[in-house]
Amino acid sequence: MDIRENTFYEEGPHIGDFIINILLGFAVTCFPLKVGAIVRAIWLRYCITNHQISVTDGWMRCDHIDIVYDEITNTVKIPRGTIKLLDEILVTLRDKIRLELRSVLDLRKAYDYKL
Numbered sequence: 001m002d003i004r005e006n007t008f009y010e011e012g013p014h015i016g017d018f019i020i021n022i023l024l025g026f027a028v029t030c031f032p033l034k035v036g037a038i039v040r041a042i043w044l045r046y047c048i049t050n051h052q053i054s055v056t057d058g059w060m061r062c063d064h065i066d067i068v069y070d071e072i073t074n075t076v077k078i079p080r081g082t083i084k085l086l087d088e089i090l091v092t093l094r095d096k097i098r099l100e101l102r103s104v105l106d107l108r109k110a111y112d113y114k115l
Contacts, residue, residue, distance in 0.1 A: 009048040013040045013103035046104055053091070055099065067091065067099065 018041045025034025045061070047054040053067045074092040089101045 017103035
């Protein structure tokens with residue numbers, strides 16, 4: 001039995017999040033946001049398909065999480081800013097583990113697509 005998996009989104013965090021946090025990072029109070037944006041841009045990759053969500057993270061891409069849609073019990077869409085392109089989604093699994101998807105371009109389309 002051949003299961004086709006159509007990829008909806010396969011990228012890292014949005015470049016706009018990186019650029020905005022780099023520009024804000026020149027202020028001393030926003031420096032932690034700058035460091036977080038750099039780390040996300042280098043290490044984090046998302047893959048949303050019609051069967052699962054995959055998140056690859058960490059040094060040398062060694063941390064990998066696959067979430068099948070049957071395991072998801074609740075999803076919460078969190079609006080972020082006035083741009084409305086860089087929303088966040090909090091996914092809660094059956095065993096009460098929470099996964100936050102941040103800075104994904106057109107996350108509303110992904111939310112409407114399958115989540």
